Amino acid sequence: MRNILITIFTFSFLLLGGCQSSGTAKPDSSAVATPATEAAKPSLSEEARQALTKAEADVKEAKSQKALWTTAQDALKKAQEAAAKGDSAATLKFSKTASEHARLGLMQKTYPLTK
Helix, strand or coil, X not given: CHHHHHHHHHHXXXXXXXXXXXXXXXXXXXXXCCHHHHHHCCCCCHHHHHHHHHHHHHHHHHHHCCCCCHHHHHHHHHHHHHXXXXXXXXXXXXXXXXXXXXXXXXXXXXXXXXX
């Protein structure tokens, strides 16, 4: 019975491991920024820029301690997309959410383990 469970676990991990992407995406040549497109982008407010920097640091810290919630990662991705579009309000909103969820993930590690 124990060998069967080990076999099932091993197969599950191999199956899930095969579903992950290799992370080597080819850059899109149409997404190359030119000086003309850089000048056309609306700029972010200083507050939004600082919030995004803080969110990136908080998510990195949570990830390094293996306490990162997927909601924090998703919110950071949305904040970065909003920053690329120059939307300060959305960047600020999603950055604060990412920071909060990263902080909560780190706090969760301090909770006692259940039996």
